[in-house]
Ligand SMILES: Nc1nc2c(ncn2[C@@H]2O[C@H](COP(=O)(O)OP(=O)(O)OP(=O)(O)O)[C@@H](O)[C@H]2O)c(=O)[nH]1
């Protein structure tokens with residue numbers, strides 16, 4: 001497949017940007033994936049207060065991964081030499097010196113400022129240097145150029161004065177807006193979605209993550225091909241008008257169709273791959289735990305401290321970075337309640353406002369980890385200027401992946417950074433929330449207690465022989481839907497069943513053995529095929545849809 005998708009004319013050096021990027025995206029294969037150029041991960045000025053002095057026990061096991069990322073920093077001045085090994089991006093997002101722009105309507109200035117601040121953090125995470133930001137108050141963005149005419153001119157002046165090479169809009173621009181604005185300011189214009197996609201492509205590590213990001217990028221690219229097609233048509237027309245035109249259609253148009261088809265083929269292949277990897281992951285999940293245990297997912301806005309909290313609780317060694325989207329792969333760890341009941345705790349990809357829907361789609365299989373959990377620990381950065389907005393964003397995504405009915409515990413993290421007044425404010429915002437600091441460990445024990453309380457009450461599996469004159473007890477088990485196997489023998493009804501711990505006393509007189517009977521003892525009785533050969537059935541936790 002990859003062969004068919006090789007660039008058609010890679011020796012042609014006069015191709016434009018658009019040709020380059022499409023070819024680059026489509027010609028990628030496994031062999032190229034290792035040779036990624038990552039833009040220099042400059043100091044993330046726009047990110048939250050810095051935290052270099054991490055306590056020694058916070059230094060985790062994945063420093064290697066961090067080093068790996070750092071080792072891929074782009075060397076200034078060498079960018080052109082590295083061009084051909086650049087990982088897939090949308091329009092080769094070379095984020096260097098950037099100016100940010102945004103439009104907001106009356107009354108939403110603060111929100112717009114926060115959003116622009118966050119865009120700055122995103123840009124810095126992607127490796128850019130943010131030089132300036134411009135907000136325009138306007139009821140609606142200009143349909144032609146996003147900013148109004150006057151502001152567009154002002155922007156051009158700022159770009160010239162600062163020496164910026166890229167303008168980034170805090171929204172998703174229509175392809176025509178992007179082009180018109182580009183013509184007006186004479187430097188590259190990209191949008192928020194492209195930046196997020198770029199970060200994801202830099203950070204994706206697993207094969208599944210990479211495939212998901214690539215799929216999202218192609219989905220983003222597809223509707224934008226038309227614009228490129230036009231410019232391609234101009235350029236290609238000039239080059240090949242000497243007679244190489246194919247059929248009655250212009251070569252540019254043919255190229256556009258060809259690109260579309262290649263992209264569709266590639267996307268179909270990626271979807272198949274992702275589906276295949278999901279199956280592999282399910283199998284792995286089934287193998288990982290022989291017991292059926294409840295699952296807790298840590299969710300939250302990017303940079304809230306989800307991975308830090310998982311590390312604090314389980315010493316998982318997950319990469320922690322003062323970066324947005326440090327985590328793209330779900331990490332699942334087994335842990336126990338203070339009473340010794342096992343459950344799993346999963347770290348997940350962070351959410352962000354205007355998370356490109358292509359990413360939500362592409363990461364759906366990863367996000368299923370969240371949708372299938374029994375409890376959501378929703379981590380919120382207590383020191384962030386807009387926790388309410390972050391909570392709302394996260395809840396929107398939770399809704400999108402149909403996880404809204406899962407019990408949610410709001411946990412304000414980074415409690416070490418906030419004062420009492422702020423706590424009162426936050427508690428008012430989310431009554432029933434908790435405060436922890438993944439950094440100092442404060443509040444973590446209480447959090448673990450609370451998680452334990454929120455875990456579903458687990459039924460206990462027992463074996464019974466109930467005399468025929470106690471049919472009421474048999475009905476009781478049936479009514480709860482707890483019967484695993486049943487057979488009628490001469491001494492009564494033989495049952496393997498799950499009952500609520502509170503009912504144990506009632507069934508005690510009829511229990512046989514403390515362990516599941518060997519298969520031979522109950523002829524004709526089928527065992528439930530969930531691989532539970534271990535003793536001590538009382539400890540067996542049952543949650544039918546949660547087979548880990
Ligand atoms: N002061 C303080 N900083 C914290 C705390 N918890 C996490 N951090 C810092 O916050 C930053 C983000 O932490 P992560 O654990 O990577 O956050 P995350 O939610 O996993 O982020 P993504 O994976 O990018 O979505 C890091 O720089 C951490 O050191 C805390 O309790 N107090």
Ligand SMILES: [Mg+2]
Pocket residue numbers: 306307308319320326327347348
């Ligand atoms: Mg993380």
